[in-house]
Amino acid sequence: MKYRVLPSTDLNVSEVCLGTMTWGQQNSEAQxxxxxxxxxxxxxxxIDTAEMYPVPPNAATQGRTETCLGNWLGRRPRGDLVIATKIAGPGRRDWIRGGRTDITPANIAEAVELSLERLKIDYVDLFQIHWPQRNVPAFGAVAFDPSKERPGPSIREQVxxxxxxxxxxxxxxxxxSNETSWGVCEFHRAAxxxxxxxxxTLQNSYSLVSRSADGDLAEVLFREKMSLLAYSPLAGGMLSGKYRGGARPENTRFALFDTLGQRFRKPQVVEAIDAYAALAEQRGISLVQLALGYVKSRWHxxxxxxxxxxxxxxxEDIAAAQFELDPETLAGIAEIQARFPNPAA
Structure with missing residues (x-):
């Protein structure tokens, strides 16, 4: 396993981060x-978690993932573990913290303390805003809609x-997380x-089919000395190949929760994945190696x-996330990207 110090921090992290959002729903605490x-x-x-988890979120299970992790952390020395969690943003999950989901200083403090209590630790290494306070297109939406403007605390207050x-x-x-270039710049200006x-850090969706972080966001990351934490690098499992041809294997996420991950099921995404699968076969590697190896190759x-x-x-995923793609394979990916630049947005 390789490690890197995240820019602007002293956090020395593994290049593979363990995601947790299935714990307490698809996975038991023992698992x-x-x-x-x-x-x-x-x-x-x-290790990355969130106060909202597990997914799909609901009032009955909210916080269960942090509790699963906390019960494990409570039995061992923390050592060099780097623990990241997130405060939920407003509007989507109003049952979190009794509906106090505006990202005010008071609500940030409350969310931190509740997460620390569930995690059974004294501090969090990286505390993230799960989605913006303000109106932005997110989770696969691409068009900004001014009619959805809403009042709320400023970025300065959040800082x-x-x-x-x-x-x-x-x-x-x-x-x-799930932030735009304007938002990242405003946070830094306020700070x-x-x-x-x-x-x-910026935790955004990033994969062969979700490449919004390659444009102006990449410039922001470079100039503000930040790094990308890539979530859904397998596009919700689509880039594992298990859903190809319309398959819905038993007990998989999209079979159990049909409303999840709609952005990864767009027609162009399906076409792009078929093209990537053909490239992987041609290069003698798995689709998972191609997908996770590509994410590993990105400078940001x-x-x-x-x-x-x-x-x-x-x-399989841990090994593939450390896989080095050769120049010929990266060139093949670039050819497919010219046809399918950002199909999941």
Whole structure:
């Protein structure tokens, strides 16, 4: 396993991050602990969760994933583990924290304390805003709609709330997720104006079929000394190949929860995946190696976030996320990308 220090931090993380959103829904706590032991034994020291998890989110299970992780953390020394979690944004999950989901300094403080209680730790290494406070196109939407504007705390207030948690020793760094270039720049502008730390990471969807981070966001990451935490590097499992031809294998995410991941099931996504599968076969590698190897190859990557429901899947994904693609394969990917630039957006 290779490690890298995330820019603007002292966090030395494995290039593979263990995702957790199935724990407490598709996976039991015992299975979550098996995954943790398996991943740590293979050198993973970076674990990502969220107060909203598991997925699909609902009021009955909210917080269960952090509790699964916390019960494991409570039985072992923390060592060099890097723990990341997220505060939910407004509007989508109003049952979280009794509906107090605007990202105000007070709500940030409450979310931090509740996460620390569930995680059974004294501080979080990386605390992320799960989705923006303001109106933005997200989760596969591409068109900005001014009619959806809503009041709420400013980015400056959010920065102040994060800085207060850093000063209190409850978080070490903070990051953004599902954010736009304008938003990242505004967070840094506010932080510079206040003389406090800015965000250090951006956790956005990134894969062969979701490449929005390759354009102006990449420039922002470079200039603001940030790194990308790539979630859904297998496009919700579509790039594993298991859904090809319209298949819905039993107990898989899209079979169990048909409303999830609609952005990964668009017709152009399906066509692109067929093209990538043909390239993988031509190059003598698996589609998973092609997909995760591509994400690994990107200069702005901090870590690929890998989640699985079985140990066999996890083993394959961890290995593939460390796979080095040769120049010929990368050239083949570029040819397909010219035809399907960003099909899942």
């Amino acid at each position: 979550a602990h098996e995954q943790l032991e398996f991943a740590v034994a293979r050198g993973i020291n970076f 102040e709330g994060m800085a207060a948690m850093i000063d209190a020793g409850r978080i070490r760094h903070y990051g953004l 510079r104006d206040l003389g406090v730390p800015g965000p250090v 990557l901090g870590a690929s976030i890998i989640g699985a429901t079985t140990l066999a899947q996890l083993e």
